[in-house]
Amino acid sequence: MSLSLYFHPLASFCQKVLIALYENDTPFTPRLINLGEAASRAELQRVWPVCRFPVLRDDAKDQTVPESSIIIEYLAQHYPGTTRLVPADADLARQTRLRDRFFDLYVNVPMGKVVTDKLRPAGKNDLLGVQEARSLLQTALGMIEQDMATKTWAMGDTFTMADCAAAPALFYANMVMPFGDSYRNVAAYLGRLVERPSFARTVKEAQPYLAMMPK
Numbered sequence: 001m002s003l004s005l006y007f008h009p010l011a012s013f014c015q016k017v018l019i020a021l022y023e024n025d026t027p028f029t030p031r032l033i034n035l036g037e038a039a040s041r042a043e044l045q046r047v048w049p050v051c052r053f054p055v056l057r058d059d060a061k062d063q064t065v066p067e068s069s070i071i072i073e074y075l076a077q078h079y080p081g082t083t084r085l086v087p088a089d090a091d092l093a094r095q096t097r098l099r100d101r102f103f104d105l106y107v108n109v110p111m112g113k114v115v116t117d118k119l120r121p122a123g124k125n126d127l128l129g130v131q132e133a134r135s136l137l138q139t140a141l142g143m144i145e146q147d148m149a150t151k152t153w154a155m156g157d158t159f160t161m162a163d164c165a166a167a168p169a170l171f172y173a174n175m176v177m178p179f180g181d182s183y184r185n186v187a188a189y190l191g192r193l194v195e196r197p198s199f200a201r202t203v204k205e206a207q208p209y210l211a212m213m214p215k
């Protein structure tokens with residue numbers, strides 16, 4: 001098996017790539033990284049010194065591929081399957097990438113800010129940063145609410161990389177800012193994502209670690 005994934009099952013950007021791998025039953029060796037353990041951290045740092053995951057290693061092609069979107073593009077190009085994660089049509093591919101960026105930068109990142117602020121040492125919290133993150137998240141959710149009014153998946157009828165990005169970002173966003181009645185279309189979309197077998201499996205595998213999420 002030539003592919004290895006450096007990841008943690010709880011980490012949202014790692015889940016994004018797990019969904020892509022599970023969509024096409026792409027075989028890979030899991031390399032579970034615990035950032036709290038020096039040796040495990042060093043293992044990730046050796047392949048990607050900035051020490052962020054996920055990172056994909058492809059021994060067959062001697063490629064180290066960081067960044068969730070780039071990993072999915074790489075899988076779509078070199079290990080394609082029945083789920084076409086990036087459309088062949090150039091315009092549709094660009095729109096897919098825009099939505100992927102949107103879910104990463106305006107949902108996943110601010111959601112992560114709210115969550116990780118709770119892990120900061122007492123007296124070191126970033127109140128203003130968290131307020132800004134919550135405000136950005138609200139703006140993004142309002143836009144997704146309109147965008148998803150008539151669609152099944154982020155690009156319409158076809159599941160793509162944009163949905164891989166959306167699933168964990170919205171799953172955790174719903175925990176930090178429950179959608180309730182304010183974002184009914186977003187909630188319905190999240191419901192469809194959670195039922196998608198690739199994401200259902202990802203969530204199931206994260207369950208043993210969910211207690212690590214700060215309240």
Ligand SMILES: N[C@@H](CCC(=O)N[C@@H](CS)C(=O)NCC(=O)O)C(=O)O
Nearest residue numbers: 011012013014052053054067068069
């Ligand atoms: N832009 C990166 C973001 C990766 C990222 O921030 N991953 C988080 C986990 S979800 C991480 O490595 N956190 C560790 C840290 O911040 O020290 C991607 O898309 O892969």
